[in-house]
Amino acid sequence: MSSDDRVQPDQAADGQGQLALVRTRVRPIRTVTSRAPAPELPVAQVMVDLPLAHLDRPFDYLVPERMHDSCVPGCRVRVRFAGQDLDGFVLERLSQSSHEGRLSPLRRVVSAEPVLAPDIARLARLVADRYAGTWADVVRLAVPPRHARVEAEPAKQVATPSAPTQPVDVAPWSEYQAGRAFLNALYRGDSPRAVWTALPGENWPRRLAEAAAATLASGRGAVLVVPDHRDVARLDAACTEVLGAGHHVVLTAELGPAERYRRFLSVRRGAVRCVVGTRAAAFAPVHDLGLVVCWDDGDDLHAEPRAPYPHAREVLLLRAHDRGCGALIGGHAVTAEGALLLSTGWAHPVVADRTTVRRRAPRVWVAGDSVAELARDPAARAVRLPHRAFEIARAGLARGPVLVQVPRAGYRPALACQDCRSPARCPECSGPLQQPGAAEQPACGWCGRPAVSWSCPNCGGSTMRAPVVGARRTAEELGRAFPRVPVYVSGGSRVLDTVGSAPALVVATPGAEPVADGGYAAALFLDTWLSLARPDLRAVEETLRRWLNAAALVRSHEDDGAVVVVGEAGVPAIQALIRWSPSAFAERELAERRAAGFPPAVRIATLDGGREAVSELVDTARLPSTAETLGPVPRGEEDEVRLVIRTPRRDGGRLAEALKAAQAVRSARKSPGTVRVQIDPVMLG
């Protein structure tokens, strides 16, 4: 017993009468109760929400008796840590602590709801280790903020979630080699792993819903992650059709705190076993997980922009590996990462044979954009349409909607000097000048100031030209080339979900293409040089992915569906589109990454921050002997630098571990500045 448990002798004699008497009697009893530890498993292992890398480990606390029932593994608690009250999660209850010193008691059990499932706690550790980040940062992505009122709502009475009653239709998967086998394996309760190359025109939301249905029928759950909200809406609708209502739930960040937490709880409590959502849904605590799905894994929306920057595909793969459940990485395109999964044998290909692919794909034409090939029609010339593109668009418009994909949104999104062609910049803030609309003056894209009486600082010229034309301007020009045809624009802040089957021109930026009822009659891909020349490692892979996704919305060549790419026929990405051979392109891409030493063939870490901080980190890190460091190179203003470290894939774990340990040293030392560590970042200039 500590001294606090004894009656203070001076209190009874302090002359305060009644009040003092009450205190002397009541206080010792209260103190005894509150200090007594729980009768069993009196120690709680707690992960405290701390931003410091060197404190990324559990701490033990004493569970007071009155918290014995509410302090369950996975619940939120409040603990005293270094003089502050902080949030934390209980990992486990233990009979004793390995800590030598005295344990502090838990301050409070925030709620007895075990929001953090044991496998999600473990997944957070795996993800943090893979990305050289902290557990707490990952858990912040995985567990939505608590909403007390929602938590108190009476839970819907669902003892065991019923599997959908409709039989699973596996027939559509027969178009793919190993497709039917994949679904049957899920149905049997096995855990197949596949990279699926979806056919052009495929109703992929329906196919994914069928895979989910097969998994649910085996008594297990499924997590389906897609890039954006339009994809979520399509998959949501397909799941309702295939599974029936109430067997799946949509989890996205934009639901709002209450609804988000409500749905999260319904999953965590086991009432729903199929989750559809964007990247954060990769962490959904689905019970008895049988299948994880990542659709269109090349879309960079799958990359989380918050530390430690995990990629949804990698989270799902770690999860599938850890749990031994099924995995499906699918898309019209195949990423180099997908090709690697196939080459190591970790996953198997689910692809259609060449005959089926040829039958289902639209006919693809290439049109050069040289002056000689431009259409003679002056309106078509104005919109930079080669003769063939103009003819195919005109023919397509007789049969239905025609899609026009242009890389940039806006009107004239970039301006340059007419004479010397150097980019036009804002005299005030050096931002890029652009023309936001037909009737509007050029203005700065950053500060919005109109560029009145601009003159080129390079050559003194005073007129501007637009080397890049945006979607709205293209739509305007096309409207002139094809009078009497309605023109729609989808992109930027105004994205259309669907268009009907009537003839129309649909100008869209990549990823914003509406789905056409019955498929597009034709599609044109303009300004291909602009996408292909982007100074990004993935520019070519990304361009092909965008083409394949758009071309997949076009009718098959048997239905006279046609695609025209305006560009150079010799470019490998254009060849891959013509042949519709995403797998071969991905294999080639992977081989090139091997040769050049880029992910996923190797593991890369980028270190961004102040020069001093970055060099301290890299000097402290005990990097694997195979590590190769490149840089540091200056980045942007001030004294910011980027350093790149490269290791073979097999040393990726050691690389992340070394960087994490070095971050821990820096945080323990309270070294100034911060260093942003990214493992295999999506953007690699």
Add this chain to the structure above:
DNA sequence: TTCTGGACGCCA
């Protein structure tokens, strides 16, 4: 942000 312990300095 608080606590602890080790280093160091001052005084006996």
Add this chain to the structure above:
DNA sequence: GGCGTCCAGAAG
């Protein structure tokens, strides 16, 4: 040699 103060480092 003993005790007080200061600072760094850890944090249950």
